[in-house]
Amino acid sequence: MGYKRSNHNGSFISFHIKTFFTVIAYNRWVKAIAIFFTIQLLIVSFPGFNSLAPSASNPLPQLKAHPLPSSLAKWQGIKSDQDYFANIKTTPVGYLIWSKFPITVYVEIPPQPDNSAENLRFQQWYEAIKNAIAEWNVYLPLQQIDNSKIADIVISRSSVTRKVQLDPETGLYNIPRAITAQTQYEFYLDATSNILSHRITVNISPELGETATLGAARHELGHGLGIWGHSNLETDALYFSQVKDTPPISERDINTLKKIYQQPTKLGWKIP
Numbered sequence: 001m002g003y004k005r006s007n008h009n010g011s012f013i014s015f016h017i018k019t020f021f022t023v024i025a026y027n028r029w030v031k032a033i034a035i036f037f038t039i040q041l042l043i044v045s046f047p048g049f050n051s052l053a054p055s056a057s058n059p060l061p062q063l064k065a066h067p068l069p070s071s072l073a074k075w076q077g078i079k080s081d082q083d084y085f086a087n088i089k090t091t092p093v094g095y096l097i098w099s100k101f102p103i104t105v106y107v108e109i110p111p112q113p114d115n116s117a118e119n120l121r122f123q124q125w126y127e128a129i130k131n132a133i134a135e136w137n138v139y140l141p142l143q144q145i146d147n148s149k150i151a152d153i154v155i156s157r158s159s160v161t162r163k164v165q166l167d168p169e170t171g172l173y174n175i176p177r178a179i180t181a182q183t184q185y186e187f188y189l190d191a192t193s194n195i196l197s198h199r200i201t202v203n204i205s206p207e208l209g210e211t212a213t214l215g216a217a218r219h220e221l222g223h224g225l226g227i228w229g230h231s232n233l234e235t236d237a238l239y240f241s242q243v244k245d246t247p248p249i250s251e252r253d254i255n256t257l258k259k260i261y262q263q264p265t266k267l268g269w270k271i272p
């Protein structure tokens with residue numbers, strides 16, 4: 001989910017299927033094919049990305065809430081009734097919730113240290129991402145690891161390209177605005193535990209200044225931690241558009257996150 005993205009369309013969904021399939025091919029996860037078809041079936045029946053009612057023929061786990069992580073349970077804001085939970089979308093398997101902590105994060109590392117301008121820019125980017133991780137770590141336990149293959153969240157320093165799309169109403173092509181960051185998810189079945197799991201990929205542009213990089217990382221990590229939607233107040237980190245003064249993580253952001261983590265999901269539960 002990137003800035004400016006307000007809804008999920010068909011191509012977005014099929015991208016996830018493709019990504020998911022690639023993951024299966026590379027990792028040879030047992031039973032993964034079965035779950036691939038299940039998810040594909042769910043997506044076909046629910047093209048609007050709405051929540052799913054479990055059915056008897058559905059081999060996925062039942063929708064069920066996890067215990068609220070202690071860091072979120074402990075947290076109490078002053079304005080506890082203020083949130084934008086109504087804007088949060090579910091996935092074909094329910095809310096995008098982590099239940100195994102710490103959540104592991106891989107951040108792309110700068111190449112061999114040298115004093116080149118490009119390397120210093122990379123270093124600056126890396127520090128900004130680390131700061132964003134430290135900020136969210138207050139609310140959900142995060143741990144930076146150096147193996148991208150096993151990380152729950154992978155953050156890469158790369159530009160985001162968007163496809164030109166035909167607008168069926170006007171017959172004109174929409175030339176997408178450049179977007180600076182993007183978050184995507186994919187589902188997989190953990191072969192050892194048989195648990196329905198997810199993985200997040202975040203791209204953050206190398207073109208941003210230090211403050212904007214921190215703002216983008218803060219925003220995208222919010223999506224990656226489960227805030228799959230946007231705020232309409234520009235004082236929230238998950239405000240839908242980039243603003244000059246990048247907002248810090250707000251009480252409304254955390255109230256929303258806390259509410260999300262009390263919702264049911266199929267993620268984090270064993271396949272029956």
Ligand SMILES: [Zn+2]
Nearest residue numbers: 001002003004
């Ligand atoms: Zn966003």
